[in-house]
Amino acid sequence: MIIALALVGLTVATVWLAPRLLTLGHWQVRFPRLALAAWHAALLAGVAALVASVVVSVLVAVGAAGASGATAGTEGIVATVAGWTALLVVGALAALVASRHELLVDMQESERDAVLAAPHEVLATEGRTELIVSSIDRPFACAVPGRSRAIVVSAGLQRLLSPAQLGAVIEHERAHLVGRHALAVRLADLNAACLPGLRAPRELRRTTRLLLELIADDHAARRAGAAHLANALVRIAEVETNPAAELRAARLEGRRWRPARAASRSSVLRAAVGAR
Template sequence: MLWWILLCFTAAAATALLSPCVLTLGRWQLLRPRIALTAWFGAFFLGLLFILAGLVGSVLGAIGASEAVSTRESVLLTVAGWLGLGIFGAIIALVSVSVEPLVELNKLRTVALVPIASSRKRHGRLTLVRFHSTEPIAFALPGRRPEIFLSSAVEQLLTPAQIQAVIAHEYAHLRQHHGWALRIAHINTMCLAGRWPGRAFQPAITLLVELAADDAAARQAGAAHLANALTILGEASGDQGMRLRASRLTERRWPRVSQRRLPEVIQHIA
């Protein structure tokens, strides 16, 4: 029993340390960003399962220790049980502490944009919020009633087809739950503070969620429209990353796009 518990905790630690390394080495993730994100999600939750398995095993082992088990092993099982509870409690506390500032930041961002919103167009649970700004800004805000924000500068710079591609990109963030990916990445990064994978991990996840949303929007609204939109917005904002993402889209082959491939919600609000 004791060896099983130690194996579970060791596997959990190894998963937490090695999965970021896999996502920060090489360039394969750039071609298959959604697969990379799915693999990392799987590794993260597998690590949690290892912790839970070790915790349950240590508690049951300490409770069910019989006379056949030596006093030393009984003490080790008890210590492992308390240690597991401490680790699990620390993870819960870390999640609470790290998620709360992100939620508050989203609330502050929304409150700041409400006074300058020019229109709010709702379709189903999703709302498109247009607001006045000289900066080209577009982002998605998850929640019970998700919203996509689009500045007037974006609409002045882009054609209707390009705007539709941008909205498809933001809608992909909502549909693929990228907000949770960034939150969990933040937690994983805090666990790896001071180590090389931790420093490279957060930027890697941020890039992967953008590429995954690019791929989804390219399939639905057309890679050419999205690439042109990214190029224009990149030049207007000075964001070199947008230009690189546009180059990536133009270098790949994409299936022919039909208007029927667009989600109905985007066809209505774009």
């Protein structure tokens, strides 16, 4: 019983403490990968503590029921009630998580349909990933995860950027797909959707997106050249008011980068837009 309560306490502590500890200082901007791992480790720790508390209280209840002949006192009743309550809570939580997950999947699918609704052409294919140029005029690029993985860039973006800059953008989107970033987004979104109004889930959700962009920026900078990516961000910030893009460019410029490795320059997708 005490163990179960302690585990519930641990869950609450994680929820309360994690965002406060993890937002100290600015190291996250420098080490986005490590930061993302820490955030999601905190999330998993919270969930694990919750699950463990339920398991323990159920086990206590089962133990009490098994020995009910001997100890039919109030302790047995309390343990049984607590066990059943825990199971009920788990059932309700599972239903909640399932319905929220379905909602998120729907949202993502309708968004993907909206992106692919405009006329588009497949420029190249690499493995399971397609490079799609959509006729949308607004400068735009995104990664579409799932079974039919795709990187979508708009005709507007193609006009705006040089081939090398566009190549860097494609490499950025590729990092999202290769790194399965959509999974982290889904996890953070699901957590936030199941716990509306709490600070920790909201922070996790927001920070996950920011860190994933920084991680993808770093990946693209290493493979396609930091200068190209920074210039692409600056160009986009020029035509669309986008302070975040400007800051991401400044972040790239403020660091030293080794020249992009020759071996990594062979991406079929980047070659398709003529980037070297």
